[in-house]
Amino acid sequence: MTEPTPPSRWTAFRRRLAGRFGRRETGSRVNPVAVVSVILAVALVVGLALWINALTVPVHREGRPTASVSPLPERTTLTPTPTPTATGTPTGSPEPTEVGPTPTASSPSMKSSGTFDTAGVKVAAAGSSGTLRRYGLRVETSSGLNADKVGRQVAGVLNDPRSWAGSGNVRFALVADPDKADFMITLASPATAKKSCKPEPNSCISKGDVVVDAAAWRGDAADFPSQSAWQAYLVNHAVGHLLGERHQDCQKKGRPAPVMMPQGSGLGGCTANPWPFP
Numbered sequence: 190m191t192e193p194t195p196p197s198r199w200t201a202f203r204r205r206l207a208g209r210f211g212r213r214e215t216g217s218r219v220n221p222v223a224v225v226s227v228i229l230a231v232a233l234v235v236g237l238a239l240w241i242n243a244l245t246v247p248v249h250r251e252g253r254p255t256a257s258v259s260p261l262p263e264r265t266t267l268t269p270t271p272t273p274t275a276t277g278t279p280t281g282s283p284e285p286t287e288v289g290p291t292p293t294a295s296s297p298s299m300k301s302s303g304t305f306d307t308a309g310v311k312v313a314a315a316g317s318s319g320t321l322r323r324y325g326l327r328v329e330t331s332s333g334l335n336a337d338k339v340g341r342q343v344a345g346v347l348n349d350p351r352s353w354a355g356s357g358n359v360r361f362a363l364v365a366d367p368d369k370a371d372f373m374i375t376l377a378s379p380a381t382a383k384k385s386c387k388p389e390p391n392s393c394i395s396k397g398d399v400v401v402d403a404a405a406w407r408g409d410a411a412d413f414p415s416q417s418a419w420q421a422y423l424v425n426h427a428v429g430h431l432l433g434e435r436h437q438d439c440q441k442k443g444r445p446a447p448v449m450m451p452q453g454s455g456l457g458g459c460t461a462n463p464w465p466f467p
Contacts, residue, residue: 298404299333301379305375310340312348316354316360318357334403344361347428352424356466410452413452419463422461430449436449437449439459443459
């Protein structure tokens with residue numbers, strides 16, 4: 190009698206697997222591929238759950254950070270600086286003085302009263318750009334000048350875009366109350382002006398105030414086309430010193446002279462110019 194052939198290894202494995210699930214080989218068979226698929230699916234679900242949890246739960250670390258975040262610096266703006274520069278703030282440089290014209294037919298002699306009339310008019314600054322500087326104006330009574338009229342004329346000069354306000358760094362407003370002024374502009378007789386400005390000046394800075402020779406104001410300068418142009422030069426030149434500007438020379442013959450060049454005693458080949466920004 191022939192002995193039965195022993196089952197193969199695969200057949201034996203399937204029988205053992207079927208026995209564990211309580212089934213016989215002749216019954217419903219368990220597909221091993223399905224079992225493996227179930228195991229992989231469970232592992233995938235578990236892994237996905239752990240990944241989501243890691244994203245949603247914050248991680249707390251002990252210890253101090255190795256770097257700090259500094260706040261951003263405040264914005265800064267760059268302001269273009271024209272030449273010459275009007276800063277609107279007097280510098281600590283020595284107060285300049287200059288020699289002015291002596292009394293002649295075009296620069297009349299003038300008595301000194303020592304008393305002054307203050308302009309009672311107010312003229313607002315032109316524009317809104319730059320540091321606001323308020324000023325008052327007064328004239329010596331012996332000068333024969335009308336304070337209000339001169340005040341309006343000076344305000345027209347300082348509000349002109351060709352004047353120092355054209356730099357965009359400073360602007361000027363005429364006030365009627367000297368107590369509200371940052372500085373005063375005084376038109377004084379030569380004798381009175383000498384007490385503040387030496388030697389004989391067209392203008393000078395005295396203790397933070399502008400002093401203009403009233404005799405020079407009423408006179409004429411041969412190189413200027415009109416008296417009003419000469420007077421505009423006196424104002425702009427004097428206020429330029431208040432802003433810290435220094436004297437300049439003629440840079441090129443035939444060109445307008447710098448307003449900070451003393452133009453009452455020759456132009457050095459330049460042409461007369463009353464404006465900082467002609």
